[in-house]
Amino acid sequence: MEIQQSKDSECYAAAMRMLVRREHSQLELRQKLQLKDFDVAVIASAIDLLIEQDYQSDARFAQDFIVMRFNQGKGPIKISGELKQRGIEYFDLSVFDWFTLAQKIRVTKYGDDLPSDYKEIAKQKRFLQSRGFGFDQINQAFSD
Numbered sequence: 001m002e003i004q005q006s007k008d009s010e011c012y013a014a015a016m017r018m019l020v021r022r023e024h025s026q027l028e029l030r031q032k033l034q035l036k037d038f039d040v041a042v043i044a045s046a047i048d049l050l051i052e053q054d055y056q057s058d059a060r061f062a063q064d065f066i067v068m069r070f071n072q073g074k075g076p077i078k079i080s081g082e083l084k085q086r087g088i089e090y091f092d093l094s095v096f097d098w099f100t101l102a103q104k105i106r107v108t109k110y111g112d113d114l115p116s117d118y119k120e121i122a123k124q125k126r127f128l129q130s131r132g133f134g135f136d137q138i139n140q141a142f143s144d
Contacts, residue, residue: 011038011046016055023061026051027087062091070096073105078132102133102141114142 014036015029024032026047033043050056062083069079076093083091106124115121121142128138 007039007042008045011036011042012049014038015046015050019050019055023064024056025058025061025086025088026056029056058088061086062088066091066093066096070101073101073108073131075102075128075132075134075137077134081132098133098137099140102128102131102137105131105133106141 011033015033018024018029018032029047029050030043033046034040038046047056065083065086065088066079069082076096076098079093080091106128109127110124115124125138125142128141133141
């Protein structure tokens, strides 16, 4: 029993060290702890305790992640995909103005003047698409 208790507290402490640095999703914690060779049951109990103590919250992680990526100029499609990769299925992107962000990112990268050359328009649109913006947001970024 002593050995098991020791493993439990080691796993919990490792997870806490990760959470002190930044928020993590449950999936991220589970993956990182598995890389440290902790048993799946030990990991599950440590994560459950962290959730119970409100040290780990997928909702809080999602909100922080969305704000961070929004401030980096990433669009909703990219952010949504990244959250799903981290095991987050439910999140709200509706509180952000993606149209204004797409416009701001285009102007920051290419300047105020709208391009008249088809190749340049296509290049700028591909750039915004690579940032994770949708069709409507990209087209709006090219309107006056």
